[in-house]
Amino acid sequence: xxxxxxxxxxxxxxxxxxxxxxxxxxxxxxxxxxxxxxxxxxxxxxxxxxxxxxxxxxxxxxxxxxxxxxxxxxxxxxxxxxxxxxxxxxxxxxxxxxxxxxxxxxxxxxxxxxxxxxxxxxxxxxxxxxxxxxxxxxxxxxxxxxxxxxxxxxxxxxxxxxxxxxxxxxxxxxxxxxxxxxxxxxxxxxxxxxxxxxxxxxxxxxxxxxxxxxxxxxxxxxxxxxxxxxxxxxxxxxxxxxxxxxxxxxxxxxxxxxxxxxxxxxxxxxxxxxxxxxxxxxxxxxxxxxxxxxxxxxxxxxxxxxxxxxxxxxxxxxxxxxxxxxxx
Ligand code: TYM
Numbered sequence: 370x371x372x373x374x375x376x377x378x379x380x381x382x383x384x385x386x387x388x389x390x391x392x393x394x395x396x397x398x399x400x401x402x403x404x405x406x407x408x409x410x411x412x413x414x415x416x417x418x419x420x421x422x423x424x425x426x427x428x429x430x431x432x433x434x435x436x437x438x439x440x441x442x443x444x445x446x447x448x449x450x451x452x453x454x455x456x457x458x459x460x461x462x463x464x465x466x467x468x469x470x471x472x473x474x475x476x477x478x479x480x481x482x483x484x485x486x487x488x489x490x491x492x493x494x495x496x497x498x499x500x501x502x503x504x505x506x507x508x509x510x511x512x513x514x515x516x517x518x519x520x521x522x523x524x525x526x527x528x529x530x531x532x533x534x535x536x537x538x539x540x541x542x543x544x545x546x547x548x549x550x551x552x553x554x555x556x557x558x559x560x561x562x563x564x565x566x567x568x569x570x571x572x573x574x575x576x577x578x579x580x581x582x583x584x585x586x587x588x589x590x591x592x593x594x595x596x597x598x599x600x601x602x603x604x605x606x607x608x609x610x611x612x613x614x615x616x617x618x619x620x621x622x623x624x625x626x627x628x629x630x631x632x633x634x635x636x637x638x639x640x641x642x643x644x645x646x647x648x649x650x651x652x653x654x655x656x657x658x659x660x661x662x663x664x665x666x667x668x669x670x671x672x673x674x675x676x677x678x679x680x681x682x683x684x685x686x687x688x689x690x691x692x693x694x695x696x697x
């Protein structure tokens with residue numbers, strides 16, 4: 370099976386990005402043909418600092434590698450190095466229904482949060498459709514918040530195929546961990562954990578220091594009562610912490626409930642902070658080692674982009690033929 374997925378290099382990656390997406394990429398790359406990229410063209414749809422973008426891209430790439438994505442097994446690339454992504458996005462924009470774009474939750478949320486409205490933010494899902502369809506994948510591993518965009522990708526592919534002729538197989542969103550697909554903020558279990566700045570204590574960054582991890586877990590909200598049980602309705606904050614514990618320890622939730630029965634919230638939080646510290650420490654060390662050799666990272670990422678381009682350019686050729694954008 371071929372799979373495609375991307376991550377925006379906006380802010381620093383969080384444990385939610387890992388549990389909801391990257392962990393799946395790493396498992397899937399063993400048996401499947403993976404195309405994983407850094408979505409820098411998506412990152413510029415919200416306010417950002419141009420001078421810092423290169424470092425954000427290289428950091429995201431180094432983190433991918435430190436976490437275990439392997440360029441020998443998967444194709445890892447940078448979206449903006451392939452003009453095919455923007456070009457196909459434009460073509461798809463000509464068949465994308467405005468009404469459907471207006472209904473996209475992420476767009477509505479970003480607008481509500483006060484992101485300056487720009488056409489790029491509005492057309493974000495169409496670029497995402499291009500990212501996906503260029504590689505004709507069967508599946509797109511994502512966290513829950515991106516499912517709506519993958520569904521829109523399917524409907525654009527269907528529309529294109531019926532209007533111009535069959536080019537695109539319809540990709541499915543792939544959500545492997547049911548609960549880990551929607552990790553919540555540590556400060557507010559009604560909100561998703563996010564790398565945006567408004568919620569600094571709600572998110573644990575993959576590069577947080579042991580002190581930061583401890584502080585944030587200690588400060589994490591809990592629910593009334595004392596028991597450590599998984600109940601999404603009555604105990605959403607504890608359920609979230611259990612999901613994180615399970616994702617990082619590999620233990621089933623049921624087993625964790627047993628292990629922590631009779632223990633206090635404080636004891637449970639201490640164990641979780643220890644677990645995260647232990648799991649994230651080697652990642653940070655490897656990340657720092659990789660970041661020392663910028664030219665190696667740039668070379669490796671550029672090689673990945675060249676590999677991806679072989680597939681992307683073939684699909685774009687097909688699209689141009691079908692749409693009449695050719696002099697052949
Ligand atoms: P991004 O960068 O916001 O998030 C990257 C991945 O992490 C998942 N994720 C979460 N999973 C569980 N709990 C959370 N709280 C959480 N927050 C984020 C996301 O679902 C995503 O899988 N538009 C995409 C990037 C993108 C893309 C694509 C993805 C661009 N083109 C094509 C797939 C295919 C985004 O902004 O993800």
